[in-house]
Amino acid sequence: MFDRVDRDLPARAGVGYKPQHFSALLENPGAVDWLEIHAENYLGDGGRPLAQLRHLAGRFPISVHGVGLSIGGEAPLDADHLARLKALCDWLQPASFSEHLAWSTHEGAFLNDLLPLPYTAATLARVADHIDQVQEALGRRMLLENPSTYLAFAESEMAEVEFLQEIARRTGCFLLLDVNNVQVSAVNQGRSAEAYLDAFPLDLVGEIHLGGHHADRDDQGAVLLIDSHAAPVEDRVWALYRRVIARGGPKPTLIEWDDDLPDWPVLEAEAARAARVLAGAA
Template identity: 75%
Template structure:
């Protein structure tokens, strides 16, 4: 993957972790299998302080992936130009190896809803999302990755499957894709389809990152299983099995372990990273 200047900005096909400040000492002293880190863009758009200082120190040792949560790529309204400008300033400052955002919307009438909301997969939505991705890539001067969502409902007006939608977005815009395996499992369970069929249909040639995370188990009003993409616990065994299926198709790719709530001590997250590294080593061998 290359930025506008032609510089190679690819992440290594190793394990990354989502960086949390409480892990700074452990990550720098005992990184274990960790070969790169991810940050959430909106946490680093401020003027400075300890977060920026820690990030600067880590960026000297690890490639950095910037993951956005606030652009509202699928929203009806135009992209927030001020937010996009702050994002560009961040990317220009740290020169990340990757930038990604979500296939979702999160703003309406100037209000930020603090959630990643689903979209109908129609031709009109496709055109809007493609237009927004073109704008982001032009503003940042770099290719972005688009992440598949975790879903809790489906739209009757959808005209294509999610994998067809993502494949066409990548074809139209030249963007890459971020395949979140936990999101696949959560969506498939909630909507009653096969996660194996989903990953078999996924356009893996466009995948620039793979994500793993934990989910919580609940039930809907009818008693059917309802999974919540919480990123607040270890990765579930069925998600590890689904990852193996993905890697058998895609080969080794940059693989992130996310743990964003109820964040454990560093040895626990490092152990999850070790399990992910073993999955990469298996398919590499």
């Protein structure tokens, strides 16, 4: 029904676009070959954000990353929000569209977070139905991102990788592999990041994310990693990323940095580091 989402997204390095970097990006993109935007920042009818995006889309492939659909929520998807996403994708014609395996709505309220799900048959059916609805509305295959988690549900009936793989089988969607999320979840839940990645179906991955996290302590004094997107990519995450690329080959790779934004040369240097890993694998 749908073409592969990554047909126009190069297996090279990209960054999450922020308006603060607009001029510097155009003057010196360096290792950056594509950009990703958060969809919810571009659902208006005009203004500077859309003007800048139209200009950037003439020079770079664009990936659209949604954060507000609440695909895992119990309530039906917000039809108005989905219609605005469709309008954005119709004129922008992005190389890909992605969303999170998470929920963020309850009884009409929007929660400013991406909350975890129990991996059960009921959850699987609900998420699959929502993804079918998104793909039908947008007329394109979407990517589903693995979450960063801080707890696990006792009622889960399957592992996260198994759940994601079954979602992809049922819906035909592809997957977005966030390596930083894997590390965050592994430390917080005392599991092996390597085992998780070795089991991950890399043939279904259309995009990879790398980002920064911060370390904290829980009430018992154990290390707790927070997926902050406000720091450089940790060496441990780079090591896991190299492991993924060695097994699965080059994939479009994004550097996520959403808060405490650095100057452009710092962000471009992170992209250049990813580009070197990709070039070595190629």
